[in-house]
Amino acid sequence: MRYIFNFPDIGEGLEEGTIVEWYVTKGQKINSGDSLLKMDTDKVVTDIPSPKSGTIAAIYGKVGETVRVGTALVEIEIEGVSGAEAVKEAQKDSSVEVIEEKGAAVVGTIEVAGSRARLPASDEGMSEKINEIDKPIKKILATPVARALAKEMRIDINKVTGTGPAGRVMKEDIYAYLQNSLNIIKTAKINIADERVEIKPLTQIRKSIARNVSLSKHNAAHMTVFDEVEISDLIREREKYKEKFIAKGVKLSYLPFIIKATTLALKTHKILNAQLDIDNNQIIYKNYYNIGIAVDTDEGLIVPVIRDADDLTIFELAQKINEMSEKARKRELNLEELKDGTFTITNYGSIGGQFSVPIINFPQVGILGVGRIMKKPIVKNDAIVIGNILPLSISVDHRIVDGAETTRFVNQIMDYLTDPVSFIMD
Amino acid sequence: MNYDVIIIGSGPAGYVAAIRAGQVGLKTAIIEKDKVGGMCLNWGCIPSKSVIESAKLYKKIKHEASSFGITGFDEKNIGFDWNRSVKRADSIVKKLTAGINFLFKKNGVELIIGTAKIISENTVWVDNRLIEAKNIIIATGSDQEKIHSSLPDNLIVEISQLFKDRQIPGNIVVLGQNTVAIELVQFFNLIEKNVTLLVPGKKIMPMADNYLSEYVKNLLLKSGIKIIFDVDPDLKNFEYTEGNLVSGEIKTPCEMLINSRTRKGIIPESDININVENGFIVTDEHLRTNIPSIFAIGDVNGKSYFAHIASAEGLHVINYIKGVEEKINFKKYPLNMYTVPEVAQIGYTENEIKENGTDYKVSEFSLSANGKAMTEGDNIGFGRLLSDNKYGEVLGVQIVAPHATDMIAEAAAFMQVESTVYDVAKTVHAHPTISEIFMEAGLEAVDKAIHK
Known part of the structure; x- marks a missing residue:
């Protein structure tokens, strides 16, 4: 019987x-x-081995042709096994032989070139094959909005159960599917009458946070880099200007300096100020620097956006931060002030935290987490002295930014923060 | 006698539920204490729309017919006969109620005339006998709250008594904050009465989008209707002297005061405790009351005052009894007002969209450039499309135009299938039609309207 061998997913995230x-x-x-x-x-040149013994019955694709993962490469005539069994057997094979790809724990994934490992048949190809046998492919009834949502969230609409008229897949069904697949709402059976539990409806802000962070975790490949920077000079400069700012009615925190350093570093490392447009196989680089700042409010996290932050002085940034956080807490921000961020900074240091693994504000590419400044012993000129250490945590979407670039980006931010005069030099 | 379903009340909620119950094989009885068809057919939707048509025709003949090229009449002699317009409405009502009676028979629904009293979760006392059913559906409707004031009784007319033989005086006042009140003031204005609208609040249509509500308010003011806002719903500060309603400095000529104030559910007599809050029976998302075998549909549950929603609720409950569980989305039902021009709305209002935090867009297309509207002699109005910016989903539609109440069905279909502005823009509309404003608003939402 014929066995169709599809171009397998060899696990490098290749398509x-x-x-x-x-x-x-x-x-x-x-x-x-x-x-x-x-x-x-684009990462390796590799030999693709056959998962089966038999006779080559057909070959698809000529030399020089580009093929996508999941499309057929060859048909193999297998002796003594019937079609359905061949498929089943292949599935069994693949479950045993799957090469597990662990997430990159090292900054800058080490690539294994020319691996001769025996590769399993693609899971994707197999399940499609099974579907063909089990049920004929039919047109899925779905609303235009549901289709757009499924496309954006990269959900296979064929797998979603529709609850609309005649089983039409509605917007809500896509959300339900996403929630189920992410297990964000585990509806354990809780007795509503139980006095030990209290049930409160989700607020709009909470709903939107839940949706956005799930969307981010579902789509982006998160990777986080941690580092510490010594900022004694910056502390001195800030002390110098603090009173002057207060005289003008503005509170000066470290955040304006961090925003300034970030926008300067983003101009060198433009990929961190970009967006992945996977549907059109392209990256959109943004020549404007709108920095979102995460603000903790009674109802939950709100991220107002400082537009063209790179054009603002430290004073203007401090003013903007004061104004935006005030507005966020009073829920007075308008949509314009929440839209179009290109990079986000979250400052949990003000509450006391040190390191975190921040979730990217999708579809942005990076988020910088700022911790609490702590006095720590450091080595300076071979002597132990007291240093003022600021912990930084940056998460990026590894689909388009690699560890090395992220580290270079963080290094540049740290250089600026170590030497406050450098802000005006670049 | 044993039934599967007993329905109390035969208005648009009850009679539709009864017919559907019969169609799906449920043994059904429907109880009516007055007239089959309820308020909608007998003294609500149908008679009011019928006399409004008379008034529109009157205005057209008197003020526009000659410019349309009609000759052979003297404009000064054109008059309006209320009693004859009511007679015409009556004949329409008779035909429709006969139709319902026929459908009851056709689908095996037993009609019992009498006043129902609920005895237990499965039994009802009516017409000196006890009948029993697995499920009871309360569809008793609603009624205006009375005006509790010291004004003379013969001044006040309830809507249920309005569409009858009577003398229509020159000075009319309508109390209310709803579409019925607006339709009535405009109707009396069309037949050249001096009309005042007393609004117990700050907005003439609280359910409508602010933009729509303001637009309609200005239309009314422009046509010479007086509006007084923030009156006490019981008209406590008003006195009646020498043909005037007097409140402080304000003197309003009034020979007939029509009560169209907020409605309250008509709660049937019951020996068991069915939860009632603020004058309406409390129901859950499947319109069940606190008693699992008893449902409440239509006005009596306070979710809406519209006949089409009442009917949809009736179908929902029968489906539910048959084991089909669906969701009711009240945002996908249109809100209609039969004024000149007509007004219709569906979906979310701009305020609601803002509150939800949705990034949205408003695309408006005026009727002033619409060919068909011009030929009909009525090109005041607009179509307004509210859509979200992310996927372009149609979130709400508002129309002020001739035939708006029919055209809103297109918007309802768009919303039922969660269409986007791209679908709206790509749906070819015949020319010349007023419905072209949809396509234009759709094009405007996607990029730019053509005729703007």
Whole structure:
């Protein structure tokens, strides 16, 4: 019986590859493990081995052609196994042989080139095959908004159960599917009459936070880099200007300096001020620097946006921060003041925290977490002295930003914060 | 006698539920104490729309017919006969109620005339006998609260008594803050009466979008209707002297005061305790009362005062009894007002969208450039489309235009299938039609309207 071998997901997050060379021809007998072809992906050039023994019945794709993960490469005539069994067997194989890809724990993933490991057939291809056997593909009834949502959240609409008329997939069904798949709402059976529990409806802010953070975790590949920076000079400068600012009615915190340093660093590392447009295979770089600042309010987190933060002076930034946080707490922000952020800064240091793994404000690419300044012993000129240490945590979307670039970005921010005069030099 | 369902009240909630119950094979009885069809058919929607049509035709003949090219009549002799317009309404009502009686018979629904009293969760006393059913549906409707004042009784007319043979005086006052009150003041204005609207609040239509409400208020003021806001709903500060309602400095000529104030549920007599709050029966999302076998649909549950919503609630409950669980989304039902021009709204108002924190857009297209509206001689109005910026979903639609009450059905369909502004813009509308304003508003939302 025929077995269709699809271009497998080889686990590097790759979506396509270019055929360099075919090692087999139609009618050739092969054993499982024999190399079928050489494939060039943008990370590795690798041989793709056959998962089955049999005779090559058909070959898809010419040398030089680009093929996507999940599309058919060859058809193999397998002896003595019927079609459905072949598919089942292949599935069993894949469950045993899946090469697990652990998330990159090291900054800058180490790539393994030319791996000869035996690759399993793609799961994706298998489940499609099963579906073909189980039920004919039919047109899915879904509303335009549900389709747009599913597309954005990268949800396969075929898997969503529709609750609208005639089983039409509605907007709410997509949200329900997303929540189920993320298990954010585990509806354990709680007895409403139980006096030990209290039930409160979700506020609009809470709902929107829940939706946004799920969306971010569901879509972006989070990676976080931590570092510490010594800022004694900055502390001195701030002390100097604090009173002057207060005389003008503005409270000066460290945040304006951090925003300034961030916008300057973003101008060098523009990828951190970008957005991934995966549907069109492109990255959108933004030549404006709108910095979101996370504000803790009674009802939950609100992120007002400081527009064109790079054009503002330290005084103007301090003024803006005072104004925005005040407005956020009073719920007086308008939509314009919440829209179009390009990068976000969250300052939990003001509450006392040190390090965190902040969740990216999707579809932005990065978020900088700022901790509490602490006095710590440091080594300066081979002597132990008291240093003022500011902890930084930055999360990025590893789909488009790598560890090395993130580290360079953090280094630049730290350079600015160590030497406050450098702000006006660049 | 045993039934599957007993329905109390045969208005648009009860009679639709009864017909549907019969269609799906439930053994059904419906109890009516007065007239089949309830308020909507007998003294609400149908008679009022019928006399409004008379008034519109009167105005058209008197003020516009000659410019349309009609000759052979003397404009000075054109008059309006209230009693004949009511007679015409009566004949329409008779046809419709006969239709309902026919549908009851066709679907095996038993009609019992009498006043129902609920005895237990499964039994009802009516017409000197006890009948029993698995489920009881209360569909008894609502009634205006009385005006508790010291004004002379013969001055006040309840809406249920209005559409009858009577002399219509020159000075009319309507008390109310709803579409019915607005329709009535405009009707009397069309037949050239001196009309005042007393509003117990700050807005003439609290359910409508502010923009719509303001627009309609200005239309009314422009046509010479006086509006007094913030009156006491019981008119406590008003006295009646020498043909005038007097409150402090304000003197309002009044020979007939029509009560269209807030409605309250008509709660049937019951031996068991059915929860009532603020004058309405309390129901859950499937319109169940605190008694699992008893439902309440239509005005009596206080969720809405519209006949079409009452009917939809009736269908929902019968489905629910048959094991089909659906959600009711009150945002997908239109709100209609039969003024000149007509007014209709569906979905979320601009305020509600703002409160939800949605990033939205308003796309408006005026009727002033619409060819069909011009040929009809009535091109005052607009179509207004509210959509979210992320997916372009249509969140709300408001129309002021001739036939707005029919056109809103298109918006309802758009919303039922969660359409986007792209769908609206791409739906080709025939020319010339007033409905072209939809396409234009859709194009405006996507990019730019053509004729703007």
